[in-house]
Amino acid sequence: MQKLDDELVSPNVFVDVVIFQLIDNELSVLLVKRARDPYEGKWALPGGHNPVGETASQAISRSLFEKAGIKTERLELIEQLYTFDNTDRDPRGPAVTLAYLGLSRNLVPKASKSTWNPQFFPVNDIPQLAFDHNLIIEHAKDRLASKILYSNITFALLPRLFTLSRLQEAYEAILGRKLDKRNFRKKYLSLDLIKPTNEYHMNGAHRPAKLYRFNKHGIEYLSRSFDEAL
Amino acid sequence: MQKLDDELVSPNVFVDVVIFQLIDNELSVLLVKRARDPYEGKWALPGGHNPVGETASQAISRSLFEKAGIKTERLELIEQLYTFDNTDRDPRGPAVTLAYLGLSRNLVPKASKSTWNPQFFPVNDIPQLAFDHNLIIEHAKDRLASKILYSNITFALLPRLFTLSRLQEAYEAILGRKLDKRNFRKKYLSLDLIKPTNEYHMNGAHRPAKLYRFNKHGIEYLSRSFDEAL
DNA sequence: ACAAAAGTGTTAAGAATACACCCATGT
DNA sequence: ACATGGGTGTATTCTTAACACTTTTGT
Incomplete structure (x- = not known):
């Protein structure tokens, strides 16, 4: 050689x-x-x-x-x-x-x-x-x-079971801006990345929150990225 | 040390x-x-x-x-x-x-x-x-x-003056699929990445094509990526 | 009964898609 | 006159964006 x-x-x-x-x-x-x-x-x-x-x-x-x-x-x-x-x-x-x-x-x-x-x-x-x-x-x-705008990457940051509010807070912390609650939920649920469980998170003096889990605990990409403003 | x-x-x-x-x-x-x-x-x-x-x-x-x-x-x-x-x-x-x-x-x-x-x-x-x-x-x-879906990166592949058909062909070659001519033009022109010149490209036995140029010959990112299907 | 976060729906505006014919030129 | 690629508009569907009240619980 x-x-x-x-x-x-x-x-x-x-x-x-x-x-x-x-x-x-x-x-x-x-x-x-x-x-x-x-x-x-x-x-x-x-x-x-x-x-x-x-x-x-x-x-x-x-x-x-x-x-x-x-x-x-x-x-x-x-x-x-x-x-x-x-x-x-x-x-x-x-x-x-x-x-x-x-x-x-x-x-x-x-x-x-x-x-x-x-x-x-x-x-x-x-x-x-x-x-x-x-x-x-x-x-x-x-x-x-x-x-976070075109994948399920937040699965790696959240606990296995989490509330939608917690998910939204994660987005807000990472994007550095507030998101609209109703639009966020509607949009995110439509992506089929997470599914509801039968469990609830009881926390304080307020209505308990339904817990969700990610469908996949591995990265998954969306075919179309969702909008900036979510 | x-x-x-x-x-x-x-x-x-x-x-x-x-x-x-x-x-x-x-x-x-x-x-x-x-x-x-x-x-x-x-x-x-x-x-x-x-x-x-x-x-x-x-x-x-x-x-x-x-x-x-x-x-x-x-x-x-x-x-x-x-x-x-x-x-x-x-x-x-x-x-x-x-x-x-x-x-x-x-x-x-x-x-x-x-x-x-x-x-x-x-x-x-x-x-x-x-x-x-x-x-x-x-x-x-x-x-x-x-x-190519969220930037003007094609500026680096096309000649300084180019027709819209040539631009579309570049997209098609890179994405590997055909795009709709009317929708492509409408969409791309709305992005404000290129502007028309007063020159025309005369090529064969058909109507001459208007020549365009990129506004910037350096990479520029769009605030929102355009849709997959363009 | 009150405080606190969870949950929920509608409307209007904008973007994406599907689609077919006329135009200007060279031969 | 015909062949070739250039150029253009509209209607429908889907997505986004803006927005406020009711529910469930603990104290």
Whole structure:
């Protein structure tokens, strides 16, 4: 076999994950406090080096577990977001960073190596982060906001049984605007993504709410995206 | 500064580009015949190694010029498509491949190192390619087909002045189905992406066609995607 | 009886679809 | 005069958007 190039030296490869979760109906993102240079002490997305011998998924699983005590099997969904090339990630030279987007419900982060101090922050109130991580989170928000308009992706953020009000609140949190209750329900029910159960959620001094569940707990795309204004 | 890891060895990094162009109203893709192992003699997307010291864009520019004599400035649009990790790209070990999508009009490929024999193939009639390049092209087709429904991306494929019939044919080629002439025109003109000129295209034994131009020669997104069936 | 969230329907405006004939030109 | 692709309008159906009151429960 012929040699490819005289010098086959590549940039280093890193992975970073944006993990979103709804906490008190607010879209929140998992951050860790960096325990090492560069940017030691700054908040950042969980991630790390992708060494030879690991796929990107494996590198993510390992980093997530080391830094936040989270097993990727506990994520409801993970997908590639964007690849940032020649970031300043690695002080020793050029780097390529593969950013992923993960969605979960109910995860409680707890670092095995406690120094990373993993925590969820509301996306509308995050500090200045290491690297270009603020930018990555913006990308992730945009991706999510566009995907809820043409898929059942909210299945990954809501509990298995949920009320229509809760679903609407999730949409409102992600889109960042209020929706009309009657129109939302009429429209969403017509999509055949969810079905009612016989259970009710009794909460406070008011009428109990019917609980619904998603038909599929995997992503499903609509043939036509629904309207912006929903 | 503290060391990151004892061993910081990353997969190799490659880039590949899917360049689409309309040729005789058919969506076509630029391929090169590999002059080196692996897959010597097989058709493949143009691409190559991304060494330290080059951004992905630079690596693409260089590979495209070496293998197809094309300068990236001649592309009307280029964007990231997807990143494939741990492909079998590099016989010497694991690799990450950054795939890009480029659109152009009128490019005539000509290798400077002629062994790569660059040529456009109709996307509906491409041979079995090296690596997972057939798959990458499918991704690229899907991306393009979805983007023509919510952006002016066709500006990058059509000549500066074009007739509505030509525009419609572009849509039909990319979507793979026929569209209604009256509805297409009414809808597209209502989007305010193009404007008529005072020029006409005289072609054969029939009425001359009015020529239009795009308002912007850069990508522009619609606030609401137009309907699937257009 | 009151407070609080759940639930429900109609109307008007706009968008999508289906569909067929005349127009301007070259030969 | 005919063949060829360019150009145009209307009626129907479906979707969206705007909007307010009744129901069920706990206290």
